[in-house]
Amino acid sequence: MKPTDTQDGHHYHKVVDCQYACPAHTPVPEYIRLIAAGRYTDAYMINWESNVFPGVLGRTCDRPCEPACRRGRVEDEPVAICRLKRVAADNKEAAEVAARMPEIPTHKNGKKVALIGGGPASLTVARDLMPLGYEVHLYDDQPLGGGFMRSQIPSFRLPADVLNQEVNYILDMGVITQFSTYVDSLKAILARDYDAVFIGTGAPRGRDLKLPGREEGTANIHLGIEWLANVAFEHTDKVGKKVIVLGGGNTAMDCCRTALRLGAEQVNVVVRSPKTEMKASPWEIEDAEREGIPIYENHVPLEFVTEAGKLVGMKFDRVEAVYDESGKRSLVSLGQEPVLIECDDVCIAIGQDNAFPWIERDLGLEFGKWDMPLLDPDTFQSTNDKVFFGGDAAFGPANVITAVAQAHQAAVSMDLFLQGKSVKTERPDPHTNLVSQKMGIHEWSYDNGVVEDVRYAVPHAEVETSIKDRLLEVELGYDEQLAFAEAQRCLNCDAQTVFTEDKCIECDACTDICPTNCINFVDNGEEEDLRGRLIVPATNVEQDLLVSEGNLKTGRVMVKDENVCLHCGLCAERCPTAAWDMQKFSFEMAKAGV
Numbered sequence: 001m002k003p004t005d006t007q008d009g010h011h012y013h014k015v016v017d018c019q020y021a022c023p024a025h026t027p028v029p030e031y032i033r034l035i036a037a038g039r040y041t042d043a044y045m046i047n048w049e050s051n052v053f054p055g056v057l058g059r060t061c062d063r064p065c066e067p068a069c070r071r072g073r074v075e076d077e078p079v080a081i082c083r084l085k086r087v088a089a090d091n092k093e094a095a096e097v098a099a100r101m102p103e104i105p106t107h108k109n110g111k112k113v114a115l116i117g118g119g120p121a122s123l124t125v126a127r128d129l130m131p132l133g134y135e136v137h138l139y140d141d142q143p144l145g146g147g148f149m150r151s152q153i154p155s156f157r158l159p160a161d162v163l164n165q166e167v168n169y170i171l172d173m174g175v176i177t178q179f180s181t182y183v184d185s186l187k188a189i190l191a192r193d194y195d196a197v198f199i200g201t202g203a204p205r206g207r208d209l210k211l212p213g214r215e216e217g218t219a220n221i222h223l224g225i226e227w228l229a230n231v232a233f234e235h236t237d238k239v240g241k242k243v244i245v246l247g248g249g250n251t252a253m254d255c256c257r258t259a260l261r262l263g264a265e266q267v268n269v270v271v272r273s274p275k276t277e278m279k280a281s282p283w284e285i286e287d288a289e290r291e292g293i294p295i296y297e298n299h300v301p302l303e304f305v306t307e308a309g310k311l312v313g314m315k316f317d318r319v320e321a322v323y324d325e326s327g328k329r330s331l332v333s334l335g336q337e338p339v340l341i342e343c344d345d346v347c348i349a350i351g352q353d354n355a356f357p358w359i360e361r362d363l364g365l366e367f368g369k370w371d372m373p374l375l376d377p378d379t380f381q382s383t384n385d386k387v388f389f390g391g392d393a394a395f396g397p398a399n400v401i402t403a404v405a406q407a408h409q410a411a412v413s414m415d416l417f418l419q420g421k422s423v424k425t426e427r428p429d430p431h432t433n434l435v436s437q438k439m440g441i442h443e444w445s446y447d448n449g450v451v452e453d454v455r456y457a458v459p460h461a462e463v464e465t466s467i468k469d470r471l472l473e474v475e476l477g478y479d480e481q482l483a484f485a486e487a488q489r490c491l492n493c494d495a496q497t498v499f500t501e502d503k504c505i506e507c508d509a510c511t512d513i514c515p516t517n518c519i520n521f522v523d524n525g526e527e528e529d530l531r532g533r534l535i536v537p538a539t540n541v542e543q544d545l546l547v548s549e550g551n552l553k554t555g556r557v558m559v560k561d562e563n564v565c566l567h568c569g570l571c572a573e574r575c576p577t578a579a580w581d582m583q584k585f586s587f588e589m590a591k592a593g594v
Contacts (some may be wrong), residue, residue, distance in 0.1 A: 009432030058086025119147020121200030121391030213304030217311035224349030240344020248278035
């Protein structure tokens with residue numbers, strides 16, 4: 001194998017699994033250490049720089065970082081990264097955060113930008129462009145900012161005051177807002193002399209079910225995302241006694257729990273697929289079941305049942321999932337009599353689609369499959385150079401953190417475009433750095449006791465109390481003591497093991513002391529062969545090996561399996577020649593103007 005190129009930082013970035021998995025590349029170990037030290041405001045600001053909405057995401061994030069967490073290779077559960085983010089948000093000093101917001105130039109740079117949609121993507125673009133002197137105008141048909149964070153995430157998961165605070169950090173930068181304004185023509189927006197337009201309108205159309213009885217029962221059949229929005233803006237404050245929720249995603253979980261809080265006595269979630277294949281986050285399913293909501297799997301909707309023009313139930317076909325050799329699933333009917341489930345209301349939460357009826361097709365903006373805009377996946381620029389997309393409007397429904405990450409990149413592109421630069425070839429590189437953490441002969445600037453330490457449960461409000469109040473937050477979050485204990489579970493994966501070949505005397509002390517046997521001194525070879533000859537074969541080919549720069553004095557090479565390294569620092573402590581050093585790696589995605 002060729003030696004590992006660690007100069008561009010990509011190798012070490014992949015080793016910080018949690019940060020690498022985060023779409024916005026939030027420096028997770030860094031802010032967790034600050035939480036453990038009680039430096040909540042500092043931890044919050046580190047989050048705010050990359051993910052923009054720490055209080056929101058600390059409650060609602062889909063947590064792509066947690067399945068990647070290295071602690072999950074030691075124990076069953078990863079570090080509660082998401083809930084620790086909330087700790088920083090809940091315990092920060094609000095006045096100090098406000099004082100640390102970027103300074104906004106009073107003299108603008110002469111360029112005007114329009115943002116269509118007031119959700120996380122558009123707000124992120126505003127957050128990145130306002131400090132650069134752009135005049136930013138935001139349009140949204142809702143009366144307040146936040147987009148689907150406000151209309152589709154219930155208050156018992158995301159309190160309004162948390163959302164308002166983080167939205168206002170951005171709007172208070174001087175964004176010119178046009179709320180309660182539906183944009184019905186992109187051509188009209190472009191005619192207003194905007195230099196660039198960003199479209200972050202989300203995926204606003206809920207999928208419907210065209211089944212017998214749909215028209216007759218329409219008064220009591222609701223599209224999930226529209227129904228949640230009506231509840232959020234208090235247009236809807238009650239529901240029938242018996243409610244069916246169709247769908248297995250997070251929106252379905254929000255619908256069923258909301259129905260319970262609006263007075264439903266019996267709420268049933270019905271899904272076509274096996275429960276194990278539901279798209280909802282496991283913790284969202286757990287919260288619904290904690291509140292006594294049953295989930296019926298393998299039920300395919302057949303018809304809405306009405307009597308005298310009123311919805312009274314739904315019929316379903318019982319099926320089983322059958323998989324062929326390729327793993328493709330088919331739902332095969334069991335041939336039984338249809339199952340009737342009585343109901344007064346139905347919420348359909350089976351997916352969302354994009355909708356761009358307001359974008360004229362003669363603007364040089366091309367659309368492709370599923371009527372989605374054709375975009376450059378790196379720059380988020382459309383085929384009309386002045387128009388950029390981000391969030392769900394760009395490539396379909398995802399989540400808040402993905403919308404934020406895409407918007408950061410779109411803002412970079414917009415800034416380059418408005419400066420007359422290439423949005424493709426002149427993009428700034430990420431910022432990386434390596435700094436030794438040595439404090440003494442056997443002391444590091446971070447604490448990394450690799451011991452068994454199971455994940456600490458997040459306290460919840462009592463079910464009997466919480467289901468009576470849709471505004472009462474269910475998850476209570478960690479207190480400071482629990483937060484410290486959970487933060488101590490972090491293995492500090494950004495503290496990298498850096499090897500210097502010319503200092504190594506091949507004494508094998510590091511190999512002897514390594515608790516996971518990830519350090520090897522072996523003869524070189526092709527990667528597949530080399531992986532199989534390590535003390536413990538390196539089977540995860542997605543994680544690169546660390547291979548020394550050149551042959552050592554014996555002709556061997558040092559090979560470390562980065563996949564199982566626990567960053568404990570024992571190799572560096574034991575090494576008599578300092579060939580190993582623990583160095584903190586930092587990685588920050590470049591942003592507009594930075």
